[in-house]
Amino acid sequence: TQLLEQSPQFLSIQEGENLTVYCNSSSVFSSLQWYRQEPGEGPVLLVTVVTGGEVKKLKRLTFQFGDARKDSSLHITAAQPGDTGLYLCAGIQGAQKLVFGQGTRLTINP
Amino acid sequence: KAGVTQTPRYLIKTRGQQVTLSCSSISGHRSVSWYQQTPGQGLQFLFEYFSETQRNKGNFPGRFSGRQFSNSRSEMNVSTLELGDSALYLCASSWYQETQYFGPGTRLLVL
Numbered sequence: 001t002q003l004l005e006q007s008p009q010f011l012s013i014q015e016g017e018n019l020t021v022y023c024n025s026s027s028v029f030s031s032l033q034w035y036r037q038e039p040g041e042g043p044v045l046l047v048t049v050v051t052g053g054e055v056k057k058l059k060r061l062t063f064q065f066g067d068a069r070k071d072s073s074l075h076i077t078a079a080q081p082g083d084t085g086l087y088l089c090a091g092i093q094g095a096q097k098l099v100f101g102q103g104t105r106l107t108i109n110p
Numbered sequence: 111k112a113g114v115t116q117t118p119r120y121l122i123k124t125r126g127q128q129v130t131l132s133c134s135s136i137s138g139h140r141s142v143s144w145y146q147q148t149p150g151q152g153l154q155f156l157f158e159y160f161s162e163t164q165r166n167k168g169n170f171p172g173r174f175s176g177r178q179f180s181n182s183r184s185e186m187n188v189s190t191l192e193l194g195d196s197a198l199y200l201c202a203s204s205w206y207q208e209t210q211y212f213g214p215g216t217r218l219l220v221l
Contacts (some may be wrong), residue, residue, distance in 0.1 A: 031208065042114070042200050042212025043153070088153060092208065097166050098143070100153035 003027060004091055004101035012107040016078055021104045022070045023089035029090050032072045034067055037086040037103075079108045114203050115212035122219045127199065133148045135182045135203030141165075143210065144176055147198040156199075159184060170210040188218075191214045198219045 007022045014060035015050035023032070031050045047056050049072060056063045060083075062075040076083055089101045115134045120198040136141050143166075146155040159178035175203050178184040182203075188195055198217050202210035 033208075035212075042202070043216050044212070045209060048208060091152075097155060097158070097168075097209065098144075099155070102152040 003099045004089055006087075006089055006104050008099035009102060010102060010107075011097055012078060013108065015080060015108055019076050019079055020104070021074045021083050021087055021106070022071070023073070025042075025091060026070065027091070028069050029095065030069075032069070032090050032092070032097070033090045034063055034072070034074055035088040035090065037088060043086075044104050055086075076106075079106075081108045082110050084108050114125060114192050114201060114211050116199075116201055116213040116216050118216060118217075119214065120217050121219065121220060123191050125191055127191050128187065129191060129218065131186045131188075131199055131201075131218070132185045133186070133213055135201075136211055137182055139182070139203035139211075140203050141204045141206070142178055143202045143216050144184075144186050145200045146170070146185075147200060147215070148196075150154065152207070156186070164204035181192075191220045 004023055004025045004059045013019055024087045031048055034046045035045040036046055047063045049063055052069045054065045060077045064073045082109050087104045090098045117132045117214045139162045143158040145153050146156055147153045156170055156174055157164055157176050158166040162178045172191045176186045196219050198215045200212050202212045204210045
């Protein structure tokens, strides 16, 4: 079983639509990160959220950390084809070890 | 600042062989972590080295091992390859593990 469950696993939408990706766990994390990975490349860090209830914005991307620090969401407004990729959430627990979710493969159709 | 590089990018091996993958970290980063990425299991943590000492280890068999050198280089070795070892292997370097910079990965195919 995955420590971090991401949903949906696959999402294909039209350009201009909004979407939300979820990352859930029964465990508490000291912080949580979101990455985007494109074909042939390694994941690239988008954001780190640390405080329960924290909201961070990165242009059209909004990241939220749950109050209990067990879950997080990524919301994209007015999606563009350039947002296509694999989105990964990763939680950090005590021993400085990163635990990744399965990922959400997002496709934005022009 | 140069990024993390990995060599080779692609590799084909047969069952029973052993393989060594290389990673060059960002200069000054003291931590390097290795991950295995497969469609079925996603990204799984293999191990982390900090200043040339293994600091964390994931749930992988002893066939998987690593080393970190003082010149920002590190290696991962897999002995007695199995078909299930086919995967993208990623290394990531960091000053502290909170911000990891990933390389492009080595895609290993075991036949």
